[in-house]
Amino acid sequence: MKCVVALDAMGGDFAPAAVVLGGVEAYHKFQNKLDVILVGKKDEIKSILSKNNLHFPDNKIIHADEVIGMGEMPTDAIRNKPNSSIVVAAKLVRENKAHAFVSAGNTGAVAAASTLIIGRLEGVERPTIGAILPSESGFCAVFDVGAFVDAKPQHLLSYALMADIYVREILKVENPTVGILSVGEEKDKGNKLTKDATELLSKSKLNFIGNVEGRDILKGIANIVICDGFIGNILLKFGESVPKYMKHLLTLYAKESFFKKIKIGLLKNTLKEALSPLDYQKYGGVPLLGVNGIAIIGHGSSTSLAIKNMVLRAYEVHERGITDRIRSTLKEIGMKE
């Protein structure tokens, strides 16, 4: 059966145009394996389609009258806007009308809608959002970055188990190494949470390598790095701010003299090209694991290319049966709420 992707047409800084263009391209290019439903303001979607001379079946556009803004409080927004594209798209998954929910909208609202509307998998107390960061060894998958705070040791274990499945099946790493983010490599370094979680992770079947430090993420020392969502979220946002700060420094430098301005002008494009992996967020979505269906969350600044990649990613997650694998793994080790 084709993977049906419910795509939030209104989510993201460049929505609906970027979403419609990316979604329609994925639809046409991969018709043999996936189906796309555009969810959002029908008139706006249709106007973009006609402006770009794109063909897209009318019955695959589901009207949603409301839009949840990037700055809105997630749970409030979901409660107060039942006709928003995020809520309507998530409901399509709950009602088995779609397999996957993809959105580049308000991250908190997308996560909340997925958790509350699609629902958690049995045995999953907390779903987890991962970030696939670039690293010297290719990538480093950090779970959780979803701002679920005050995690307990068993939450970190479940994040690791879910991440392990995702990284094996989607990122094709055979026996991924799992590290726990801490303040020193030695086993006795860390806080109460990491020490207790280390106990659990050591006993699991995971390829657990112990503590990793902040500097080990970009080095790619472990394929998967596990942490409380509080620190993961802070780290991710800090990382995202680094390119902006660099741009600020280059601008300051260019202002110092005419000659320096020329020099910056000359290196700008090379730098952008060479450092493009730093812009990892723009090139695809991050998975929300542990919900009873597929949810892919995109960066606010997703381009149509990023949207297309997110739709494809949703297909892969469906095709590899990630949700079922997570369900059975957590059942096997008897994770209880």
Add this chain to the structure above:
Amino acid sequence: MKCVVALDAMGGDFAPAAVVLGGVEAYHKFQNKLDVILVGKKDEIKSILSKNNLHFPDNKIIHADEVIGMGEMPTDAIRNKPNSSIVVAAKLVRENKAHAFVSAGNTGAVAAASTLIIGRLEGVERPTIGAILPSESGFCAVFDVGAFVDAKPQHLLSYALMADIYVREILKVENPTVGILSVGEEKDKGNKLTKDATELLSKSKLNFIGNVEGRDILKGIANIVICDGFIGNILLKFGESVPKYMKHLLTLYAKESFFKKIKIGLLKNTLKEALSPLDYQKYGGVPLLGVNGIAIIGHGSSTSLAIKNMVLRAYEVHERGITDRIRSTLKEIGMKE
């Protein structure tokens, strides 16, 4: 009275040479306000002095036979190496033979020696190490980055009170803004620790602006950002790894073609110059606040310039009476152990 600085001549990747050169330069240049004692292997120190034709009084070299390595476990090392330069230098402060202890050696050992040998100030349950990061508004002082984990709300308050004094007096910011590091700007966002600490910080006399996010550090939204040492340490080490990762990306890019190699060769120096603030760690030490004396901790890769700046920083901290100010502030608000 002159500020007497006990300088660990054996600490740092370029020790003893860089330390001796930097320390002796500071001694000669600022003889009117400070005095330097070099602590370490006397023969090595003297050989560096003679090799560089430097004059330095023999009675200001205190012999210490042992060296604590960068990788040693801090408390074990301090216990097992009572004749190490770190322990001997810290003892000089405890015995009132020096006002300040400056070292670019094993950070954990320097912090542990300061806390255990020099001792905590009355009312300070936990000393705190800060990092003065660069930011779009100049700098952002992050406390604690010292890997003291599982902080309690009152610890975060005391970090903020100590940081406030340091930033006012040393970094010359009149009424520094204080933010607490969290996962959203709204008051109800955060974990148990940040919410409880927010209560305390709101009631204090500090210029408290509430939550700040990971991305706000380099933006410089607050002059001071307070966090648990676990997250501060991870964040700092992550930040330090970014320039290294960038270098890796540039090297990969240069390998793609001859033309690209030329392009990277041309931009390298400009980039190094423009992005020099990212190398903040090399240009001075970070303060350890809350001990009964002055302790400045340098980065392992400190150059002789960095060492000189650290000695000067120690002088400033002495001159501005930071230790006494911290003592009286914490007494005033009645912080108890």
